[in-house]
Amino acid sequence: MYRLEKTMIQNESARWDAVRSRFPGAETGPYLDVSGRSLLFEDGRTALNAHLDALSAGAVDKAALFETVEDTRALFATLIRSTPDEICFTRNVTDGIAAFGASIEWKPGDSVVLCEALEHPANVYPWFGLARKFGIRVKSVAPDRGALSLDRVADAIDATTRIVAISAVSFAPGFTFPVAELGAECRRRGVLLLVDAAQAIGIASIDVQKWNADAVVASTQKGLMALYGLGFLFIRREIAETLKPAYLSRFGVEQEGHEADLGDPASDVYAPGARRFDVGNYNYPGIVTVAPAIRMLLELGQETVQDYVHGLAHRFTDQILDLGLPVFGGRPGPHSSQIVTVGADLGSGHDSTRDHDMLSLYEHLRANKVRLSIRRNLLRFSFHIYNNERDIDTVIRLVAGWVKHHRNDAGALTRV
Numbered sequence: 569m570y571r572l573e574k575t576m577i578q579n580e581s582a583r584w585d586a587v588r589s590r591f592p593g594a595e596t597g598p599y600l601d602v603s604g605r606s607l608l609f610e611d612g613r614t615a616l617n618a619h620l621d622a623l624s625a626g627a628v629d630k631a632a633l634f635e636t637v638e639d640t641r642a643l644f645a646t647l648i649r650s651t652p653d654e655i656c657f658t659r660n661v662t663d664g665i666a667a668f669g670a671s672i673e674w675k676p677g678d679s680v681v682l683c684e685a686l687e688h689p690a691n692v693y694p695w696f697g698l699a700r701k702f703g704i705r706v707k708s709v710a711p712d713r714g715a716l717s718l719d720r721v722a723d724a725i726d727a728t729t730r731i732v733a734i735s736a737v738s739f740a741p742g743f744t745f746p747v748a749e750l751g752a753e754c755r756r757r758g759v760l761l762l763v764d765a766a767q768a769i770g771i772a773s774i775d776v777q778k779w780n781a782d783a784v785v786a787s788t789q790k791g792l793m794a795l796y797g798l799g800f801l802f803i804r805r806e807i808a809e810t811l812k813p814a815y816l817s818r819f820g821v822e823q824e825g826h827e828a829d830l831g832d833p834a835s836d837v838y839a840p841g842a843r844r845f846d847v848g849n850y851n852y853p854g855i856v857t858v859a860p861a862i863r864m865l866l867e868l869g870q871e872t873v874q875d876y877v878h879g880l881a882h883r884f885t886d887q888i889l890d891l892g893l894p895v896f897g898g899r900p901g902p903h904s905s906q907i908v909t910v911g912a913d914l915g916s917g918h919d920s921t922r923d924h925d926m927l928s929l930y931e932h933l934r935a936n937k938v939r940l941s942i943r944r945n946l947l948r949f950s951f952h953i954y955n956n957e958r959d960i961d962t963v964i965r966l967v968a969g970w971v972k973h974h975r976n977d978a979g980a981l982t983r984v
């Protein structure tokens with residue numbers, strides 16, 4: 569089990585240095601792209617290597633693997649303040665949303681409320697798939713300068729609405745949504761709330777009770793510092809108990825005995841809560857890799873992690889603004905997260921942008937070993953626990969150097 573040694577917690581910076589030392593990639597230039605994917609946590613890699621060694625040697629202990637599955641389910645449940653019976657394993661965020669959506673008993677004319685312009689495709693396509701299959705409607709709410717207004721979402725809910733689907737933190741411009749307020753409204757009006765926590769998990773302190781969330785989806789390659797191809801789906805116990813998953817599986821029913829025992833496929837007694845959504849054998853490599861990272865997050869404490877990571881992003885935001893560059897959303901506030909997006913226009917460019925100044929800055933940073941991304945036309949910098957003030961200083965120095973060469977005498981940025 570991962571334990572932060574006493575000396576590590578004796579003082580703040582020693583603690584974060586100790587964390588950083590478990591991410592070798594953090595020392596090869598500022599890594600500011602957890603929103604794309606995280607650096608891999610060394611202890612997760614060690615656990616993965618051990619799993620692969622066991623496979624190579626023909627020494628896999630299946631009972632121990634099942635134990636790791638249950639430990640990991642419990643760790644994730646603790647991370648979002650829920651219970652293990654409310655958690656099942658998925659392949660990714662899309663899979664979790666699709667599995668939840670496909671288990672609802674839809675009536676033609678039912679609707680789902682979401683914001684197509686701000687949601688990741690993972691939280692849009694599954695609903696359009698269900699619309700084709702069951703004749704439901706997707707009601708799209710218009711964004712307001714990159715934000716989703718609580719009032720607009722509430723206004724879009726009507727008698728046909730079964731689900732509201734929103735992300736806790738958008739992938740661009742990276743704003744935090746007031747989920748708890750919307751959750752209270754949804755609960756009051758008898759509508760289910762599904763939260764895409766892809767950009768919040770492992771960084772924001774999440775409490776599904778406070779959110780009033782009915783379903784939450786996440787994957788493990790970002791804030792959970794592990795691999796692609798594994799996700800979690802939380803479903804509130806009382807809701808899960810009413811759902812019939814699209815797939816009936818051996819692991820999704822309550823039965824004793826070996827997984828290969830046929831049991832009684834006609835018995836129709838589902839496993840408790842969200843466990844009924846488990847399917848066949850698990851993504852063991854993904855699960856063994858993510859468990860040490862969740863343990864570390866719990867040992868650090870979710871509030872501590874959130875304060876540290878958001879603190880870095882806030883200070884970075886202020887320094888970018890002080891250099892005269894536009895941060896989308898302006899000075900830090902309730903809308904802020906670990907994501908800082910730089911540029912004036914929220915557009916449609918990914919990995920590249922038509923804003924020549926921003927593209928030039930992006931190339932300058934990349935050439936100097938800064939890892940970042942471009943989403944929706946904006947430069948996206950995103951922070952995690954392995955980042956520190958030195959990363960900020962390095963990037964700010966590079967940006968300041970670039971600004972100096974791209975300002976004309978009037979102080980405006982010159983087109984390059």
Ligand SMILES: Cc1ncc(COP(=O)(O)O)c(C=O)c1O
Binds near residue numbers: 661691737738
């Ligand atoms: C908000 C959000 N949702 C979902 C995803 C990914 O979805 P999936 O795991 O299905 O690929 C991302 C980023 O990759 C994201 O930023």
